[in-house]
Amino acid sequence: MRNILKALDERFPNLFRTHPTYPCIQPTEIDANEKLTNYRFFIFDYLDQQPGFTLEEEMHLAMSIDNLQRLGLIKLNSRIIQLNYDYTKLSTHPIVLDIAQHSDQGSHLSIRNFKVELTNYGQALAKCCFAS
Numbered sequence: 001m002r003n004i005l006k007a008l009d010e011r012f013p014n015l016f017r018t019h020p021t022y023p024c025i026q027p028t029e030i031d032a033n034e035k036l037t038n039y040r041f042f043i044f045d046y047l048d049q050q051p052g053f054t055l056e057e058e059m060h061l062a063m064s065i066d067n068l069q070r071l072g073l074i075k076l077n078s079r080i081i082q083l084n085y086d087y088t089k090l091s092t093h094p095i096v097l098d099i100a101q102h103s104d105q106g107s108h109l110s111i112r113n114f115k116v117e118l119t120n121y122g123q124a125l126a127k128c129c130f131a132s
Contacts, residue, residue: 012061013073013118013126015049021117022047023082025090027099032106040066042076042114043093045085055094062095065116073122076114087113 015022024044029037041062053061068074081087090096091111100109118126 015046015051016118016126018049019047021082021115023085023087024114024116025087026112026114027096028110029103029107030110031104043090043095045090059095072119073125074116075119076116078112078114081113082115
């Protein structure tokens with residue numbers, strides 16, 4: 001676990017040195033009775049970056065976004081999304097496909113689009129604490 005956290009701690013904030021924002025999605029499962037299951041994780045497109053995250057690291061990152069928000073390091077915005085970006089391509093991400101495969105019969109997935117960016121505090125932390 002320590003290696004996963006170290007990899008995420010160092011690589012994720014450094015991604016924002018190249019792009020100020022990144023598109024991400026949050027899947028929601030809707031069953032046949034219209035009951036919603038909000039998954040508490042987010043899936044990112046790293047655009048032209050190659051962060052080298054394994055699928056396991058991506059899953060840990062996807063689940064840690066709430067913590068990064070609570071710490072004030074990042075903010076998610078669903079009202080102003082990434083311009084000129086086709087969010088539908090994230091629906092073929094391995095994590096989304098796994099959710100769809102394990103969903104209950106009669107359920108379907110709804111995808112909510114976001115953009116994620118570092119806050120001023122997150123930018124300062126990345127600048128002073130992480131190698132360029």
